Amino acid sequence: MNILVCLKQILDPEVPVRDFAIDASGLQADPACANQVTNIFCENALETALQLKDLHGGKITLLTLGPESAEDALRKGLAMKADEAYLILNDTEQLPDSAATAKALAAAIDKLDAFDLILAGRESGDWGAGQTGGLLAEELSLPFTAFVDQISLEGEERLVLRQQTDSGWKSFSSPKPTVASITNSDHNLPRIPKTRDIIMANRKPVTTWSLEELGISQDSFPTQETKARVRQLSIPEAKSDCEFIEGDSVEEKIEKLADKIAAIARAV
Amino acid sequence: MMDHSEATREVLWNISNGWIMYALLVPTAAIGIYGIWKRFQSWKQGLPAEGRLDNPGKRLRFLWQHALLQRRNMRQRFAGIFHAMIFWGFITLTIATTVVMIDHDFGIPIMKGAFYLYFQSLFVDVLGLLALVGVALAGYRRWKTKPTKLVYTDEASMILILVGIILATGFMLEGWRIVATNDPWGAWSPVGYATGIVSAQFFSVETLIQFHLWCWWFHLVLVFGFLAWAPYTKMLHPLTSALNIYAANLEPVGASLKTIDFEKAETFGVNALKQFTWKDLLDLDACTECGRCTDACPANTVGKALSPRDIILDLRGWLHEGADDEFKLIGSTDSLESDRLFECTSCAACVDACPVSIEQLPKIVDMRRFQVMEEAEFPETMQQAVNSLEERQHPYSGSQFSRADWMQELDIPHASETDDAEVLVWAGCGASLVERNQKSIRSLARLLKKAGVKFSVLGRDEKCTGDVARRIGNEFLFESLAKENIDNFKKHKVKKVVTACPHCFNTFRNEYPQLGADFETVHHSAYLGSLINEGRLKITVASERRIAFHDPCYLSRHNNLTEEPRDLLNSTSQVAMTELPRNRQNSFCCGGGGGMSFVDEPSDKRVNHERAREILNTDADTVAVGCPFCTTMMEDGINATKGDRKIEVREISELLDEACNGESNT
Numbered sequence: 033m034n035i036l037v038c039l040k041q042i043l044d045p046e047v048p049v050r051d052f053a054i055d056a057s058g059l060q061a062d063p064a065c066a067n068q069v070t071n072i073f074c075e076n077a078l079e080t081a082l083q084l085k086d087l088h089g090g091k092i093t094l095l096t097l098g099p100e101s102a103e104d105a106l107r108k109g110l111a112m113k114a115d116e117a118y119l120i121l122n123d124t125e126q127l128p129d130s131a132a133t134a135k136a137l138a139a140a141i142d143k144l145d146a147f148d149l150i151l152a153g154r155e156s157g158d159w160g161a162g163q164t165g166g167l168l169a170e171e172l173s174l175p176f177t178a179f180v181d182q183i184s185l186e187g188e189e190r191l192v193l194r195q196q197t198d199s200g201w202k203s204f205s206s207p208k209p210t211v212a213s214i215t216n217s218d219h220n221l222p223r224i225p226k227t228r229d230i231i232m233a234n235r236k237p238v239t240t241w242s243l244e245e246l247g248i249s250q251d252s253f254p255t256q257e258t259k260a261r262v263r264q265l266s267i268p269e270a271k272s273d274c275e276f277i278e279g280d281s282v283e284e285k286i287e288k289l290a291d292k293i294a295a296i297a298r299a300v
Numbered sequence: 301m302m303d304h305s306e307a308t309r310e311v312l313w314n315i316s317n318g319w320i321m322y323a324l325l326v327p328t329a330a331i332g333i334y335g336i337w338k339r340f341q342s343w344k345q346g347l348p349a350e351g352r353l354d355n356p357g358k359r360l361r362f363l364w365q366h367a368l369l370q371r372r373n374m375r376q377r378f379a380g381i382f383h384a385m386i387f388w389g390f391i392t393l394t395i396a397t398t399v400v401m402i403d404h405d406f407g408i409p410i411m412k413g414a415f416y417l418y419f420q421s422l423f424v425d426v427l428g429l430l431a432l433v434g435v436a437l438a439g440y441r442r443w444k445t446k447p448t449k450l451v452y453t454d455e456a457s458m459i460l461i462l463v464g465i466i467l468a469t470g471f472m473l474e475g476w477r478i479v480a481t482n483d484p485w486g487a488w489s490p491v492g493y494a495t496g497i498v499s500a501q502f503f504s505v506e507t508l509i510q511f512h513l514w515c516w517w518f519h520l521v522l523v524f525g526f527l528a529w530a531p532y533t534k535m536l537h538p539l540t541s542a543l544n545i546y547a548a549n550l551e552p553v554g555a556s557l558k559t560i561d562f563e564k565a566e567t568f569g570v571n572a573l574k575q576f577t578w579k580d581l582l583d584l585d586a587c588t589e590c591g592r593c594t595d596a597c598p599a600n601t602v603g604k605a606l607s608p609r610d611i612i613l614d615l616r617g618w619l620h621e622g623a624d625d626e627f628k629l630i631g632s633t634d635s636l637e638s639d640r641l642f643e644c645t646s647c648a649a650c651v652d653a654c655p656v657s658i659e660q661l662p663k664i665v666d667m668r669r670f671q672v673m674e675e676a677e678f679p680e681t682m683q684q685a686v687n688s689l690e691e692r693q694h695p696y697s698g699s700q701f702s703r704a705d706w707m708q709e710l711d712i713p714h715a716s717e718t719d720d721a722e723v724l725v726w727a728g729c730g731a732s733l734v735e736r737n738q739k740s741i742r743s744l745a746r747l748l749k750k751a752g753v754k755f756s757v758l759g760r761d762e763k764c765t766g767d768v769a770r771r772i773g774n775e776f777l778f779e780s781l782a783k784e785n786i787d788n789f790k791k792h793k794v795k796k797v798v799t800a801c802p803h804c805f806n807t808f809r810n811e812y813p814q815l816g817a818d819f820e821t822v823h824h825s826a827y828l829g830s831l832i833n834e835g836r837l838k839i840t841v842a843s844e845r846r847i848a849f850h851d852p853c854y855l856s857r858h859n860n861l862t863e864e865p866r867d868l869l870n871s872t873s874q875v876a877m878t879e880l881p882r883n884r885q886n887s888f889c890c891g892g893g894g895g896m897s898f899v900d901e902p903s904d905k906r907v908n909h910e911r912a913r914e915i916l917n918t919d920a921d922t923v924a925v926g927c928p929f930c931t932t933m934m935e936d937g938i939n940a941t942k943g944d945r946k947i948e949v950r951e952i953s954e955l956l957d958e959a960c961n962g963e964s965n966t
Contacts, residue, residue, distance in 0.1 A: 044692055048702035051760070069691045224683050227568050227673035227776040 033090035033185075034145065035081040037114065038137055038152040038164070039074040041098050041105040043067075045157035052267060059262045060127050061158070070105040073153025075222035077214035078109055080183060081151055082223065088185060091115045093144065097122055097136045103238055110233035111225035117238045118144070120246060124253055129260050130163030132253060137164070138171035139246035148208040149191065154179055154215040165213030175210045181217035307485045308412035311404040313477055314512050321520060328524040335531025336539065339585055342619050346578035350558075352547040359546050366657065367542045373655040376592065380655075382437035386463070389431020390538075393470075396424040421488035425474075428467060429491045435464040449591025451613065455533050456589065462526050469519040471495045476512040480505055537588045541656035544586035547579055548657035553648045554858030555810035556662050560669075560775050569669025569773065571630050573619055576666065583658045584616035593650035593660055598889040598907045599643040606643040608650040608660035610635030615663070630667055641667050642679050645907065646771040646894030647853040652885055668773030682772050685898035689777055693763035693784075694729040695898055704759045706731065706738040710745050713756050715792035721756035723827070724794045726808075728801035729764050730928030736935065737928040740951035744800055744824055747957055751836040755798070761788055765807040772895035779815065782807070786817045800824040800953060802854035802927045803893070809859065823855060825865040825926055825952050832871060839959045842874045847955070848920035850880065850911065850934055851887035852927035860885070865926050865952055872959035878920045888914065890937070892929030908937030916945060923949045 047066035055062040081092050092114040096102045099122060106117035120136050122128065128136070141150065150172070155162030162178075169176030182194040186205055195202045196215050214220065225233070243250050277292070279285035312318050353359075365371045370387060374380035399420055403411035411420055439460055442450065450456075474492030477483065479500045486493045499508055530536060549556050558577075560568060567575055587609075594600050594609035614633040623629075630636055641664055650660040672678050672686070688697035706727060715724055725748065731741040748755050763785055766778035789797075797819055799805050808821035831837040847869050855861040862884040870877055882888040891907025901907070912934065915923055923938065925931045935949040950958075 046688075046692065046698065048700060048705070050702040050705055067692050221680075224676040224686065226676045227562075227774070230776065231562060 033084060033088050033148045034093075035084060035090060035149045035151065036093045036095055036141060036144070036147045037074070037078045037081050037109070038150070038168070039078065039094055039096045039102075039105045039109055040071045040153065040156045040164075041068050041096065041102040042071045042156050042158040044069045045072075054265050054267065059265055061265070068101050068104065070108055071153050071156040071158075072222075073155060073157075073214060073216060074105075075153075076216045076220045077151040077153050078112060078114065079220045079222045080180075080214050081149070082113060083220070084149075084183060085113075090148075093147070094118065095137060095140055095144075096120065097128065097133055099123060099125075103240075106238050107230075107233050107236075108225065110236050110238075111230040112223055113225075113229060117236070119238055119240045121240050121242055122253070124250060126253075127159075128253065130161045131167050131260075133164050134167035134171050136243065136246060136248055136253075137168050139248060140241060141168075141172060143241075143246070146209065148210075149183070150174070150209065150211045152211070152213045154213045162213070165211060169211035172211065175206045177204050177206060177210070177212045179215045180212040181215050181220065183212065302484060304417060305413045307414075307416050307488075308409075309416070309477070309483060309485070310481070311400055311411075313481060314509060315516055324520070324524055328528045331528040332531050335528075336536070339531065339536065339540070342622070343578045343581045343585070345574045346576050346581040347574070349547070349577035349579035352549075352577075352579050355550065358550060359548075362548060362550065363542065363546045366545050366548075366655070370655075375653075375655075378437070379441065379590065382434040382441075385430040385434030386438065387538075389427045389429075389434065389467075392424055392427035393431070396420055417485060417488045421485060422490070425489045425491045428470065432464065432467040432471070435460060435467060439464070447591070449595040449609070451589040451591065451609070453589075459533060459535050462522060466519065466522050466526065469515055469522070472499070473512060473515055473519060475499055476508040476515070480509045480512065534587070534589055537586060537656070540582065540585040541588065544579075544582050545657045547582065549659060552810055552859050553651050553661070554806040554854060556651070556659055557665055557770060557811070558662070559779070559814050562776060562779070567670070568673035568775065569671070570663070570666035571628050571670040571674070572625055573615070573623055573627070573629065574625055576663070580659075580663055580666075581619060583663070584612055584619050586656045586658055587612045587616060588656060589613065590655065592653040592655065593658070596649035596653040598645055598647060598649065598891060598910065601888075602905045602907050602910050604640075604643045604905050605634070605637070606640045607635050608664070611664065612658060612660060630670060636667070638671050638677060639679075641671065642682065642899075643896075644668075644894050645853075645889045645891055645896045647889035648857045649853070649886075649889065652857050665771065665773060668771075669775055670773075672773035673776060678772065679899055681899050682895050685768060685895060686772060686774055686777065689764055689766075689769050689774075689781065693781060694733055695764060695768045695895075696729060696733040699733040701733045701735065701738070702760070703727070703729075703732045703762050706741050707745065707757060707759065710742065710749075712745060714759055714761075715756040715794065718754070718756050721754050723753065723755050723796045723798045723822075724789075724792070725755050725757050726797050726799040726801075726804055727757065727762065728799060728804040728928065729762075730801055730803075730932075732762070734928060734932060737931055737951070740928070740931065740953055741800060743951070743953040743957035744798075744828075747828060747831075747837060747953060747960060748798075750960060751831045753831070753836070756792075758788065758792070763788075765804045765812075767803040767807045768895050768898070770807070770811070771893065782812055782815050782817075786812055786815060789817065789819055794819050796820045796822065798822050798824055798827045800926070800928070800951070802852040802858075803929065806854045806858050823861060823864070823926070825855075825868050826861070828953065828956055829864050829868045832868070837956075837960055839871055839956075840961070842959055843872060843955070844875055845873045845922040845955070846875045846878055846920050847873055847922045847924050848878045848880050848915060848918055849883070849924045849926075850890065850915070850930055851884055852925070852930050853887060853889050853893055855926060856887050857885050865924070868952060868956060869924050872955045878918050880914060880918060880920075882914065890925075890927075890930040890933035892927075892933040897929050897932065906937065906940075908933040909941055912937030912941045916942060916947070921947055922955070923947065924952055924955060925949060926952045 043061050044066040051065050053062040053065040085092055094106050094109045094114045094117040096105055097120040103119055110117055120140050152165035166176050177193040177195055179196045180193045181196045184192045186192045190205050190207050193204045193212050243253050277285050277288050279288055370384045373383055399411055402408050471492050472495055474489055475496030478486035478493055479496035570576055591609050594607045597608055599606040614635045630638055644664045648661050684697045685695035689695050727741045731737040763781050766781035770778035805821055805823045849865055849869055888911050889907055923934055925934055931951055938949055
């Protein structure tokens with residue numbers, strides 16, 4: 033089976049509160065405030081693909097859109113035993129939204145061999161829009177299943193995709209090729225790469241494409257494609273108020289407290 | 301008064317056809333030497349071991365101390381003493397036999413006069429008796445008290461019985477000869493003499509002469525049989541243990557892990573015998589099955605399955621069976637199960653306990669390396685720590701804290717902002733990312749400021765030293781973290797580092813130099829002590845705490861640093877310190893080393909609880925710790941077991957900070 037897995041490199045979601053910072057534009061997190069890591073749901077997607085490959089053989093291709101540093105995410109994926117990796121270099125310093133990302137990914141997928149299955153993470157740990165998988169299917173005119181936690185073969189031509197829901201699971205049968213966004217579950221915990229594979233992964237080629245090579249004008253990326261735009265990003269201020277109610281007797285304090293609560297209730 | 305210069309005895313008295321003895325010596329030697337040769341061949345399949353035969357002067361002194369004087373062996377009183385009795389007895393008997401050979405076979409008459417009386421008769425007799433008593437005590441222990449740490453094999457019993465019979469028949473032969481020849485010097489061999497006198501009460505001289513003849517051949521066959529058989533048993537240990545002690549690691553234990561050349565190594569870590577070094581393989585044959593390693597092992601003590609003794613013995617079993625190159629060690633026996641290898645806290649109690657310098661810990665780490673780097677199969681929580689180390693250069697996945705949090709409002713310059721810092725204070729992940737430990741590192745910073753020390757920090761630029769990765773077995777990750785830190789130290793021209801973490805201390809001191817680092821590292825207990833000695837820090841209010849110090853493994857055992865923290869702690873209190881039963885190099889691990897801080901232990905098998913109970917049995921009201929892992933583990937352990945008891949866990953700097961400021965700071 034020929035599988036493509038989309039990966040996204042994001043700012044470490046575990047960035048400590050004190051380290052988190054917003055860049056000068058006021059529109060995105062300062063990339064220097066924490067490490068860049070692979071989005072966990074993308075790793076769940078890769079693990080799902082790897083398990084399918086372990087069972088049925090085939091090839092796994094990795095694709096990402098991002099700055100040069102995103103190559104690290106691809107290298108880690110290669111260390112986990114993906115076969116090939118492609119980077120669509122976005123050196124515009126602007127974060128594309130889901131639609132722009134999907135367009136770029138689709139343009140790259142068009143250049144590659146045909147795939148039986150295209151996987152993306154359910155959402156990314158930075159913005160959490162959860163749109164890219166679906167929009168990518170739209171761009172490719174393929175069926176799409178969201179929140180999938182298990183995939184199995186159904187004969188030669190179809191796949192069964194199990195979707196996680198609030199109350200259980202739904203299983204869908206989809207013809208190949210198909211697109212799915214993967215959520216985390218007990219059985220798709222990303223594997224730890226072997227050291228030898230990490231070393232070998234550093235020696236494997238990673239193909240880099242510029243946006244122009246995919247027919248996307250850099251000047252217009254991502255703004256022209258963008259339907260949704262970030263207006264402002266701010267760090268919420270943690271505030272706590274504490275007031276001691278004074279009074280000579282317990283009764284007096286209770287009275288004052290009751291008045292306070294009543295005043296607040298009125299205000300709300 | 302007889303003339304002592306005439307004193308001697310007839311060699312081979314009562315024995316005709318003595319040539320048979322020489323004839324028997326040929327097959328005996330052939331079988332014995334073949335056994336030894338086979339062992340040599342098996343060690344030779346190992347990889348080269350760097351620097352294990354250098355520095356012969358130092359090595360001979362070490363051999364003198366621990367082989368001839370039995371220093372380490374004597375640490376355990378009962379077994380140590382009876383072993384020394386047997387050992388010194390046999391050394392003496394071997395010399396005596398050599399004297400006979402020189403006198404009789406080489407024709408150099410040295411076995412006479414005062415030397416004959418004082419050494420060859422009296423001294424040899426007394427030492428022979430000591431050996432016999434030693435064998436009896438060993439038998440008492442093996443068959444009566446039966447400590448669990450021993451290995452109960454027929455071979456071991458056979459050896460003891462055989463040695464006992466050889467010694468006993470030796471005295472009988474001597475006694476009967478004395479009586480039969482009416483030896484005028486007989487009383488100089490008191491044990492033999494007594495044996496002879498007693499025998500003569502029951503048997504005629506003629507009968508004793510007959511007994512002597514048969515017993516002599518019996519004794520000879522036993523001795524030769526023993527010599528031929530010994531190299532195929534643990535009784536090769538007089539040779540292998542001595543060689544092993546000679547080739548011992550003379551560096552601190554903390555420097556005993558090997559680096560890997562990732563460009564050239566065929567395998568990362570060890571899963572086959574030939575992937576060990578020859579010294580590792582010699583270790584296996586040096587083992588005497590005494591069980592002290594497993595007895596000292598904290599994981600084993602609390603009921604986990606890890607047993608360093610069994611690991612060594614099972615590896616030795618495969619070595620003797622001639623396991624081929626394809627044979628995979630990990631998982632081949634119970635003791636070599638992967639899960640057990642990952643119960644090790646890397647505390648090195650096993651290494652320290654071994655009387656014959658076997659290094660169990662590096663072998664466990666070697667096999668962990670294989671599991672982690674070649675198989676990627678190791679406990680999930682350790683995987684999370686490794687993953688976190690890869691992604692954010694610290695093992696505390698999920699920590700809310702930034703490395704800069706602890707230094708808020710302390711106004712400490714970053715190394716790039718100052719040129720005149722005396723030292724760089726290295727907080728380490730354990731201090732900066734765990735809320736409890738931020739208090740300790742803040743105390744240290746406050747003390748340094750009070751003493752007027754100009755110091756800097758690396759703050760957000762600190763990365764884990766790699767200790768956790770290295771002990772878990774990810775050498776590759778260790779090396780990459782270490783190189784990044786070393787580059788950073790070089791960039792900021794760091795010459796001296798003070799750290800409150802013994803793991804960081806050990807890694808900086810013993811491991812970074814292997815990767816090209818060149819700076820000095822001091823544990824904060826030593827550094828603060830020097831500030832007091834120089835008068836830069838003054839105790840203003842000594843407390844009334846009864847302090848017990850819990851020695852961190854990576855200071856005491858790994859680096860032989862035990863007195864500096866004590867000196868410092870002593871100065872903070874008016875009350876004399878109390879010592880824990882297991883202290884200094886014999887300290888008992890908190891359970892947090894070797895990546896175990898990142899593993900959930902079963903609630904009934906917790907190393908920290910075992911240590912906490914030991915502490916609660918003393919009169920201490922304060923447990924002083926000098927390691928962030930220990931702080932967490934001991935605080936958890938004490939809180940879980942103390943009941944109503946009032947007792948606190950305090951880090952060294954916190955106690956000094958209190959004594960220098962007259963208040964307990966946050």
